[in-house]
Amino acid sequence: MDYVYGPGRNHLFVPGPVNIPEPVIRAMNRNNEDYRSPAVPALTKTLIEDVKKIFKTTSGTPFLIPTTGTGAWESALTNTLSPGDRIVSFLIGQFSLLWIDQQQRLKFDVDVIESEWGRGANLDMLAMKLATDTAHTIKAICIVHNETATGVTNNLATVRNLLDEYNHPALLLVDGVSSICALDFRMDEWGVDVALTGSQKALSLPTGMGIICASPKALEASKTAKSVRVFFDWNDYLKFYKMGTYWPYTPSIQLLYGLRAALDLIFEEGLDNVIARHNRLGKATRLAVEAWGLKNCTQKEEWFSDTVTAVVVPPYIDSAEVVRRAWKRYNLSLGLGLNKVAGKVFRIGHLGNLNELQLLGCLSGVEMVLKDIGYPVKLGSGVGAAAAYLQNTTPMIPSRI
Amino acid sequence: MDYVYGPGRNHLFVPGPVNIPEPVIRAMNRNNEDYRSPAVPALTKTLIEDVKKIFKTTSGTPFLIPTTGTGAWESALTNTLSPGDRIVSFLIGQFSLLWIDQQQRLKFDVDVIESEWGRGANLDMLAMKLATDTAHTIKAICIVHNETATGVTNNLATVRNLLDEYNHPALLLVDGVSSICALDFRMDEWGVDVALTGSQKALSLPTGMGIICASPKALEASKTAKSVRVFFDWNDYLKFYKMGTYWPYTPSIQLLYGLRAALDLIFEEGLDNVIARHNRLGKATRLAVEAWGLKNCTQKEEWFSDTVTAVVVPPYIDSAEVVRRAWKRYNLSLGLGLNKVAGKVFRIGHLGNLNELQLLGCLSGVEMVLKDIGYPVKLGSGVGAAAAYLQNTTPMIPSRI
Amino acid sequence: MDYVYGPGRNHLFVPGPVNIPEPVIRAMNRNNEDYRSPAVPALTKTLIEDVKKIFKTTSGTPFLIPTTGTGAWESALTNTLSPGDRIVSFLIGQFSLLWIDQQQRLKFDVDVIESEWGRGANLDMLAMKLATDTAHTIKAICIVHNETATGVTNNLATVRNLLDEYNHPALLLVDGVSSICALDFRMDEWGVDVALTGSQKALSLPTGMGIICASPKALEASKTAKSVRVFFDWNDYLKFYKMGTYWPYTPSIQLLYGLRAALDLIFEEGLDNVIARHNRLGKATRLAVEAWGLKNCTQKEEWFSDTVTAVVVPPYIDSAEVVRRAWKRYNLSLGLGLNKVAGKVFRIGHLGNLNELQLLGCLSGVEMVLKDIGYPVKLGSGVGAAAAYLQNTTPMIPSRI
Amino acid sequence: MDYVYGPGRNHLFVPGPVNIPEPVIRAMNRNNEDYRSPAVPALTKTLIEDVKKIFKTTSGTPFLIPTTGTGAWESALTNTLSPGDRIVSFLIGQFSLLWIDQQQRLKFDVDVIESEWGRGANLDMLAMKLATDTAHTIKAICIVHNETATGVTNNLATVRNLLDEYNHPALLLVDGVSSICALDFRMDEWGVDVALTGSQKALSLPTGMGIICASPKALEASKTAKSVRVFFDWNDYLKFYKMGTYWPYTPSIQLLYGLRAALDLIFEEGLDNVIARHNRLGKATRLAVEAWGLKNCTQKEEWFSDTVTAVVVPPYIDSAEVVRRAWKRYNLSLGLGLNKVAGKVFRIGHLGNLNELQLLGCLSGVEMVLKDIGYPVKLGSGVGAAAAYLQNTTPMIPSRI
Structure with a gap:
């Protein structure tokens, strides 16, 4: 068996x-439900609101997409950027490597800053690039908060400080897959534009939900971003948020109840x-x-x-x-x-x-x-x-x- | 609660x-597991093999993607087609409408054949288009097997017959979301190139798995298709199939065991x-x-x-x-x-x-x-x-x- | 499986x-716990208090015994009566028959009032017996509230009225197995001395908990009742109630949480x-x-x-x-x-x-x-x-x- | 929650x-069933057969009673002995003490052999008693295989040897609550007449099933034993075993499926x-x-x-x-x-x-x-x-x- x-x-x-805690396993032990009944939007509304807390944001807009971290990455990139856009990305281990591979395949112009595996993102190099980019050709900085392959945590506050220092308007996109809900993460304070995680990481849920949070600036960017996207398109979600039905397509009922329980446990602790x-x-x-x-x-x-x-x-x-x-x-x-x-x-x-x-x-x-x-x-x-x-x-x- | x-x-x-049957709910009532241990590939192998049966194919290659039907659609299209490709698509209700919307946003040249809602796909019109398309500008026929909005089942055998009659090489892409495992569906016999369904439909699982099956011709097409894709890219899956580890990114352990149980119930019946x-x-x-x-x-x-x-x-x-x-x-x-x-x-x-x-x-x-x-x-x-x-x-x- | x-x-x-409702199945989906930790008595305390409500009693004392309805019967009889005691019991179907069989095997002097199957308890006959029993040789009236074999509900209010009319001190012992939580049952108002049910009936739990409620008069009787009993002895429970640890032996952790959920659903409705x-x-x-x-x-x-x-x-x-x-x-x-x-x-x-x-x-x-x-x-x-x-x-x- | x-x-x-293993928790995660349908007896038959293996007996008859270890004790005693019977019992810790208390309350003439807590049963004293009991006034030896309060395991083989040495016909009743399925236990080889355990011990199930196994000699004794019993009466079970319906009253469906899974895991290991x-x-x-x-x-x-x-x-x-x-x-x-x-x-x-x-x-x-x-x-x-x-x-x- x-x-x-x-x-x-x-x-x-x-x-x-x-590991999934027992109360979460219990919460998910259930039949399907009609996601168009009033119950599911009522539940979703609390989730959208409460999930902001794990990002430490009040101004961000969360998206709970039926996908994995890889899909969450794609959602972050395609909603904010257009093919050919120059982005700076740090290669410090296997997961940053995979994200960079995705960025390249999505046709961005990726300016890779590589470090030895076991070292953090080279922020001096970033500073240099920002200093010289007075034309603001860099559209986004992509950084993995915690590189899961080497156990390296990058200093996001410093990244923000550099952007501020050089008064650079680049978007700040953060992979928080193995950090959010576990490491200190401050979306608003650090001016992160898109942050994302996956349900099976520190939230302690099964795999299957990519959790993305977009700043107002990122939402603004999504209106003009030319990357082709449908499944991952935030605008479909926003349309349904406005209608109060929340879901452009079918969510996992079980993961919604599971997320409710997971958040409750985190807030209780x-x-x-x-x-x-x-x-x-x-x-x-x-x-x-x-x-x-x-x-x-x-x-x-x-x-x-x-x-x-x-x-x-x-x-x-x-x-x-x-x-x-x-x-x-x-x-x-x-x-x-x-x-x-x-x-x-x-x-x-x-x-x-x-x-x-x-x-x-x-x-x-x-x-x-x-x-x-x-x-x-x-x-x-x-x-x-x-x-x-x-x-x-x-x-x-x-x-x- | x-x-x-x-x-x-x-x-x-x-x-x-x-409705999810009790044995499936039971099978999913479990903790996470390391998907890189030998257990998960061993389980996956049986799933990849057995899932072919519900498509009635022996030559197809299945993909079990952590997504929904909407994502499965996107996977079918982007892996086989290039932007600008002419495709014929039937608008007969809300779900075919949404698929067409996706096709258009993915930049295909969609030749829409519309029917009154409540009627099936206009196959006479298809015949006409095929007859005149001696240059084979039509790259694919996209058809919903069963339009969930109006309760209309299209006759796929006739579509195949028409393609054969006109000796037309267009790919045949079928949305089987509300048909596969419930209606008579014969991938090999009908020469379907991509068929797809979602776990929460006739398979009676929770939402979260898009199940796609590709014919050898579709796999061939995927080698040259220029649509941008990463998360939905079959080639990443195929690379991991070859390695025997199966997963380019994290699957839902619970859905894998659930699918095993769901298939067992279907085969038992x-x-x-x-x-x-x-x-x-x-x-x-x-x-x-x-x-x-x-x-x-x-x-x-x-x-x-x-x-x-x-x-x-x-x-x-x-x-x-x-x-x-x-x-x-x-x-x-x-x-x-x-x-x-x-x-x-x-x-x-x-x-x-x-x-x-x-x-x-x-x-x-x-x-x-x-x-x-x-x-x-x-x-x-x-x-x-x-x-x-x-x-x-x-x-x-x-x-x- | x-x-x-x-x-x-x-x-x-x-x-x-x-049928067990999903929230109850969920509540029971759990590992064992140490029943001597502070958590289990805290939970038990709420159960003992709240379970009184389903009996409509404020003065009764509940016992939640790991047994079935048959064991609950035995608990009711052996705690309140002594071998040789005369009791009046109504035979109206298979379950009253089985209870009478138990009464006889427990060595009581059972005065059986039989009715045709399909008819209720013959209360005229009871009246006659009470009228002539001026010596109060009848120690208890045993009656099944709802005979599950024939679908017959007896009128308990009338039984109480008769006892009052003849000023008879016999204990009133009621099998409420297929009535409590479903039919109108009023322990205090009807002067019921022992009422009992099983978890798998109207409470909609799995089998395994006999739920017994004893009036002050029944508790008093238990001090002198000479029937031999250990497992079913209320006094062991009362000793542990006093200590605040509640359990003379190991309860089913799962049924305790299940009962909590079952009561919550009943009170919510x-x-x-x-x-x-x-x-x-x-x-x-x-x-x-x-x-x-x-x-x-x-x-x-x-x-x-x-x-x-x-x-x-x-x-x-x-x-x-x-x-x-x-x-x-x-x-x-x-x-x-x-x-x-x-x-x-x-x-x-x-x-x-x-x-x-x-x-x-x-x-x-x-x-x-x-x-x-x-x-x-x-x-x-x-x-x-x-x-x-x-x-x-x-x-x-x-x-x- | x-x-x-x-x-x-x-x-x-x-x-x-x-701890309950996950496969057992899963097996129990289910709705109730009609225990009079053909499915439950079919399942029960395999349990009755397979549970013998954990006692290492082929000649024993198991009873799966909806109760705890305390009830299993009572079942062992009342089915084999009559009030006034002389029994030898060893007091070596809290659980042997509780069993002796039960023996006394059930009106047996208990000949207690006490040891210091932390020491095993005094078998020299037993030898002496057996040696002098040429009249065979001792009807049973009651011994706890493993005293849970002090962590003491008694040597049952020696007990059997003594009985054999003195050619003494006393029944051998063994509390195996914290031993069976964990310690070496050999019912047939050691001539144990009644052995018992509880589901929540080494079987790793929830509490709620007392598992008793009776030798042919114990079954024979049950025909004449005069202790009053109904709920715990083996003869009611045997009657239903003969009919093939197995249950004199309602079992826990969940525990039956749980036991099936627990045995499967034990046999797999x-x-x-x-x-x-x-x-x-x-x-x-x-x-x-x-x-x-x-x-x-x-x-x-x-x-x-x-x-x-x-x-x-x-x-x-x-x-x-x-x-x-x-x-x-x-x-x-x-x-x-x-x-x-x-x-x-x-x-x-x-x-x-x-x-x-x-x-x-x-x-x-x-x-x-x-x-x-x-x-x-x-x-x-x-x-x-x-x-x-x-x-x-x-x-x-x-x-x-």
Whole structure:
């Protein structure tokens, strides 16, 4: 009934899709409904309103599109830009690479700023480009907030500051797939024009909903953007928003109720507490990696990611074997190293609806796998280091005090 | 937690999304999984193989895209055609209208053959166009197998015959959204090049999966088609099919398991039995409509649809009021009349995992609503007429004999 | 994974177990929990308090025992009576028979007042017995509020009046298995000492919880009752109530959350509206039976049951064949005739979370089955008669007005 | 919607109810069914047959009673014994104490052999009693296989040997509540006459099913046993077994399907592999306790339990505070010390559908709690010790090799 059954829970520590909390699974356990009845628009209205909070925006307009992160990317680009437009994009890992590939295939003129994998976006180079672009040929800056392949978090505030410094009107488009609801993200404060995420990431839902938020400036741009689009066209959505029926085509009823439950859980915990929890779990993971004597793929602390840690293995070890063995022996799902870092890193995703003991179980599993494949780790060292930090910093569960 | 609760089951008779059978709901009641583990490709492989059966194809290549029917349309068009290509398309109701709108926005040169709403595609006109198109400027014929807005089923075999007769190489693209898995559909026999449906229709799943099947000729076309596409690009899928990992981006784990269960149920019943059941329920519905003294929006028997019946109300009645009242008083969800037939027809969807007594409950509800709003129906007349037919034709449930 | 699968929903019209509404299924879709954590007592406290409302009592003490109706019976008897105690009990059908059998096996001196099956309890005979029992040898009156086998509802108010008239101190023990939450039941007003039901009846939960409510007088009796009991002993529960931990042994976490949801749905609809809905559906069913030219097993209107209708078939028909065929051809589950009325009646259960169109679907199914097996019914006659009544009496769904 | 919500999974390590695996939760996610249709007996038949395997019996007769372990006890006793019968019973902890209390309240003449809590049943004393009981006044030996309060496993083979040695005909009644499906248990080989467990223990189901298995000798005894019983009477079950309808009263449909899934999972893993897994997890837990410098409540290795470990805290610590804090800070549910060991021990349940990393997560949580409340534990020490053992002994997951 299940493929490749193993006893006990699967320990899901890929950086997406992530664990779905029970209340969300419950909320989605339902029959279909007529999406043209008054019930679904009433529900949708609360979602559109409340989803703004996870972007920290009041002026943005959200779109809940039945697609994935890849589709959300496409929606962000095609609604705001025209073929041939010059855009600046940062290549720092596999997901920024894929986005750039999409940008090129969508016929934009992509000005790629590349960094070594493991480093953040080269913002000095951006500054240079902005400084020289007095003609404002750059129409948009595209940046991944958190590169899921290397565990690198870029500094968006700095990007905004540079745009302001050079008084540059370029749109700021942000892939927040592995950041939003987990890392500090401030759409309005940072003047982000389009931000997006996918339901299966920090929101802890199944895959299937691309969540995009557009600033007034982005909406304005969508009126003249010449990229061809239909399925992803914001204007169809806006037309139905105006009518109060919300959906130009059929949404997933289950995901709507699931999103309602997911938001409720996040608001009950408090978005800032959710972000603090991610910081705590991220730091604990890094302490474990250090205790194992391994290196973080991320080269500097300023780029450390609180949602995913890419761990560099010694040259004599194949990181894919770590992942394989974790799954085959301990029912532990880790992330593979991708592309340039294939075989060199494995990844621990620590995002979404997750707590301390889940992470410590994962870290003890990683230790055992490392030992299994011949890396001389002291069992208990990483878990102990992580626990030492967590035991000092974990707050009491508010509802239980 | 439910909006607008009413006691008892909701009677869901819109032509999609439709009722999800319990075994499918159960199969989807699960946590996320790593889609890069060996389990998900193993599952996907069976799906890709088995889904061909519902298209009745052995040579087709299926794509299971995280999108809706609208996205499936876009996938069919952009993968096979180039901007400016001349295509012939039939406008016979709201959904063919929307598809044509999409075709135009995607920059094709759409040669629209319009019929009165309630009539099928004008195939005589197609014949004329094919006859005169000796230069083969027509690159594709786009046709909706079953127009969900008017309950009209087009004759695809005739379309194929015409193409053969004129030896015309145009691609045949078919919207099978409200037909596949419910109406007789023969991809290989009819030489369909792209066929597509959505998960929330006769497959009886939640919304969120566009299921597209491409003929070898369509795949060939995709190599040169110049329409811009990324998210919907078949070639990305094909690349991952070849690698055996199947997914260029994250699929919905829940929908994959749901599709497995949905296909299992269909095969257990037997696809031809499923189609026969739809025919039985469709005919029963039409007999009820007749008994009520009302007219079917579909003007001729040859176009009668076995998945949806659009019922014309007398001029003194607003069909939207039928739908509203059904929902507000009897927890019955019916389809509205759309666009040209708004206010004039209401629709009964009778597709998906549905049986005789569910339909008879619906029909008795429609009777009561009609009486509620002043139409002089004899209560029991339509249900009785439908039952008379069903009592003669319903087979014993095979597993229970 | 399902036995004997048939397409579409099963139409569940046995008089228990009944259909579980989706919100309750959802609420129960969960992992186990530690029942000694503070969460479970907090939940239990609300249940103990709120469950009183379905008995219409403020002074009663509820017990939620992990058992069935049969166990609830045993709990009622053994906690209040001693072996050898004289009790008066009414035999009017299979379930009162089974209770009497239990009473005898528990060593009480059972004074049985028998009625023809299809008639209510003989209260004249009760009056006579009470009149002559000036020594108060009768320790308890045991009566089934609604005999599920014949569809007979007894008049409890009259029983109370008789006890009052003769100033008789006998305890009044009531089996409310197929009545509570569906029929008008007034524990305090009628001076009922023990009332009980099972979760799988009008509460619309799975089987597994016996719900018993004891008056102060019954609790007092439990202090001296000499019947041997441990699992069913109220005093163990009371001890844990006092400690605030509530459970002498492990409860079903799932049923507790399910009961919470079930009560919430009942209170949202309003208990009196729930009862009115049962009255409406009961009456509609009886009108259908009449239209078919068949007889109700219940001999007089005063005993008509609003939760179950036992339909008498003509002598040339085997009612078991009706039930078999309903299931095998139409996926319709009806109740068999039991014991004395086996082969002579079939039963339609119309209790629990059920609405008009569900019932009409069932009634149309019964019509078809009757015709199948040779009874000359006019298809549509019964459904039409029921619909005529329902169309006049069904209120708008309050949340949707 | 949830009481006292905390982020992430609850870590459920009480010795019951235990974690329910997802496939079982899915199997139970369903509507009610008519238990008198042919489907339910067909399902039940497979359960009755297959459940014997978890008792390792071919000659036993199982009963699946809608009750808890407490009811299963009562069923075992009242079906085989008569009031006044002399039985020998071992008091070694809270659950044996409760069973003895039940035995006394059921009016048996209980000859209690007491041990210090933390020690196993005194079998020397049993030998003495058997040796002197040449008149065979002892009708039954009642023994708890695994005392859940202290983590003590008794040696049943020795009990059988003693009975054989003295050629004593006493029945052997075994509480296997926290052993069956987890510890080595051999009903036929050890000549156990009644064995029983509860669904919420190693079977990993919700609470609500008492599973009892009776030897032919026990069934024979049930024919003459004079203890009053109705709900728990095996003879009612046997009557319905003979008829092929199986159920004297309504079972929980959901638990039947759940049991089917639970057995399937156990058989897929292999019962002996399940037992070996429990041994592995039990040993790992004990190694952690040792590494923390704490004592196992169980005084000798021969009694160590592989399903629950009771950990003795130093006198200056209140073990209830360990449990409270684990739940309030780390979402970890541990078992309290009960009665004589209240405040002195806390318990780690490691039974049911559980794997290595889940346990290691729990152990790291216990370490943090111990440190929280002032016990000087080195974080990582226990987890490391457990991991060192598990890393050497955990097999690959067979389906994934």
